[in-house]
Amino acid sequence: MDTTDFSFHTSPIMLLSGSANPALAQGIADVLGERLCDVTIKRFADGEIFVRIDENVRGRDVFLIQPTNPPAENVLELLILLDAAKRASAARVTAVVPYYGYGRSDRKDQPRVSIAAKLLANLMTAAGADRVLSIDFHQHQIQGFFDIPVDHLYAAPVFRRYYEMKKLDNLVVVATDVSAAKMARGYARRLGGDLAIIDKRRPAPNEAEVSNIVGEVEGKHCIVPDDMIDTAGTMVSAIEVLKERGALDIFVLATHPLFSGPALERLASADVKEITVTDTVPLAPGVQEALPNLTVLSVASLLAQAIESTHANTSVSKLFK
Template identity: 40%
Template sequence: MLGTESEIKVFAGSTGKDFAIKICNYLDSQLGKSKVITFSEGNTYVKVEETVRDKDVYLVQSMGLHPNDEFTEILFWIDAFKRASASSVTVIMPYFSYAKGDKKDEPRVSIRARVCTECIELAGADRVVTMDLHSPQIQGFFKKPVDHLFALPILCEYIKSLNIEDLVVVSPDSGFAKEARKIARYLGVPVAIGDKEREGHDENAKIIEIVGNVEGKNALIVDDFSISGGTLIDLANELRKRGVKKIYASLSHILLNEKGVAKLKDSPIEKLISTDSVYNPYIMDCKKIKIVSVAPLFAETINRIHKRESVSPLFEKVPKKVIQIED
C-alpha cells in the first residue's frame, strides 16, 4: 500500500547515519528525526521523533562491527515504525553479518542467518535491501522480498581508473572463485585461485597453494569481507614469494579492527579498496585504504522501490550517475 504522500522517509540507526546522509543527499531529501540511547547496563532505547503514519519508511543500518547490538536495534526500529502506523518498513542493510551462519555444518549448532531473517520478518519488515551476501542463498530464508545488490561494478570502475598493467585477479579460495571470475571478466584480465584450509572457527587460515600464473604480474586479491586481514596478508605474502610485482586488494565490506589495520600497514598490499557498507572508525586514517561509496546505489534502489519501478536493471547494469569515482 502506497503512503498518502510520495515523500521518501529515510531514517538511520546508530551506526547508519553517515551512510543514510549520503543516501539523502542523492535523493535530495531530509534524514528523518530519531533518537537512540544506550543505557549503562547495555539496554537500547529507540524513538521516532516525527510522524510516520501511512508513510513508506526506509531504515538504514548495517550489522557490522557490533552485530548483536546493531541487529537488536534494527528489530526495535522496525517495531517502533510499525507501532507508529507506518505504511511499510524497508530495511536497508548494506552488510548482513550473520549471513556467514547459513548452514548446519556440524551437530548442535544454530543456523544463525535463519534466526536473524525470521526475527526481522516477525518484527514487521516488509522488504530488505542488502549487498554482496556471504551466502546468496540466504535470500531464500526470507519470505518477504529481498533486493540483493552488487558492489562489483562500482569497485571495478575504480580499479579500472588505476590503470594497472599485467593485472591478475586472485581469489583466496575456491569458495569465492565464481565471484572472482566475474570481476576478472569485468576487468578483462586472467584469474588465479588460492587454496586455503581452516582447521577451527578462529579467523586464521593457511594458504596451501595458488592455482594459476601470477609470476611477473600485478595482483588484485578479491573477497567479500575481511575481519582480521589474516587471509589477505598471508595470500599477499605468498604472492610476493611467487614473483608478483605489486599487490592490491578489493573487498565488498571492510571490518578490519585496529590490529588488522596495523597488519595491513606492514603488509606488501599497496592499496585496499572497499566500500562504505560498514561504519568503521578504525580505517579512517589508513592511507592504504580507499573507500568507494555505494550509498548512491542504495539510494537509486530506494528511489525505484518507492516509485514502484523495477530494481532488477540495477543487478545487470549500474547507471553512470550511481558510480561516483573520486581520487
C-alpha cells in the same frame, strides 16, 4: 475482496537511520535530495535501548538504514526501529542493511550450532520488515532465509569503475579460495584480466593456510577481491603467497571493512599497494592513520538508486551491470 494496502506506491519516501552508520545514511539522503527523519535513540541506565520516531510515518514508504556490524546492539536497535515504524502505521518498511551480520552462520556444519543468519532473518520479519535491501551477503543462499522480498546488491560496479580508471595492464584477479572464484571471475571478465585461484585450507576458524595457486601470477598486477575483511588472516596469507610467486603490485578490495582483532597490524605490514573498501560499515577511529594505503568508496549512490527504484516499483536489475 483484496484488501492489500498499496498506498506506499504514492506515499512520500521517509528515510530513517539507526546509529550504526549515520554518515552513510546521510550520504544516501543527500543523493536522493531527501532528509533523514528525526529519531530519538538513547540508552537507559541499565543499557536498554529506547527508540522514538519523532515525525509522523503513518502511510509513508519507510526505508530504515542500519547495518548489523558489531556491537550486537546494532541488531537490537534495527529490530526496535522496525517495530516502532510498523506500530506507527507505516505503509511499508524496507530494512536497508548494507552489511548483514551473522552471515557466516549460514548452515549447521557441526553439532549443536545455530544457523544465526536464518534466525536474524526471522527476527527482522517478525519485527515488521516488509522488504530487505542489502549488499554482498557472505553467502548468496541467505536470500532464501527470508519469506519477504530481498534485493541483494553487489558492490562490484562501484569497485569496477574505480579500477577501470587505474587502467592496469597485465592484470590477474585472484580468488582467495574456491568459494570466491565466482566473484573473482566476474571482476576478471569486467576488467579484462586473467583469473587465478588460491587453494586454501583452513585448519581452524579465522586461521588460513595457503598451499597452492591455480593460474599464472608471476610478473602480473593482482587484484584480490573478497566480500569482507575480518581478521585479515585469509587476505594476508594470499598476499604473501602471491609475492612469493612473483606478483607485481597487489590490490586488495573488500566490501565490508570489519577489521577485527589483529587485522590492522597484519595489513599494515603486508606488501600490498592499495586496500579498497566501501562504507557499508564505519571505520573505527585510527584505521585510516594505521592504513595510509586504504581507500574508501561510497555505496551511497548505489543504495539511493535501489531505494528510488523500490519506491517507484521499478526494476533494480540495472544496478547489477
